[in-house]
Amino acid sequence: MAVPCDMGIVMDSTQNIYIAVIDDDERLCFSMSRLLRAAHLQPITYPSAEAFLADTKRPKFDCLMLDIQLKGMSGLDLRRRLSAVMDATPVIFITAHDDPEVRAQAEASGCAGYFRKMDSGSDILAAIRRTISVKDFESRKEIRS
DSSP states (O other), rough: OOOOOOOOOOOOSSSSEEEOOOSSSSHHHHHHHHHHHHTTTTEOOOEEEOHHHTTTTTTOOOOEESSSSSSOOHHHHHHHHHTTTTTOOOOOEEEOOOOOHHHHHHHTOSSEEEEETTHHHHHHHHHHHHHHHHHHHHHHHHHHH
């Protein structure tokens, strides 16, 4: 389970921060979108990994929230596929079925977070903020080098 960590990160309201929510549960997509918009983030939802991959006009996402057990290609399979093409977009996994073996696979993939769908929205937002903060720090470091 994730540990909440509010680092006091202030999001720049002039910069769009895009979060993909990839889940076949419409209700979760709806509620997660509301939560993310309330936090001044820009959610885009997809009902499947295949729909995400087929979207040729998708923005450069700052973070992906992947359901592990999707119909068709799983969230773990999507993560592997993106890694194979050197897509380093941070991933936060969400699942309704917490299984120790699957959790180990998710963590081994280098995910930025792993949550059960019943975990609190504030914990998920804190993980997204930490992920975006680390990503911004890394990109600023690369620019200075």
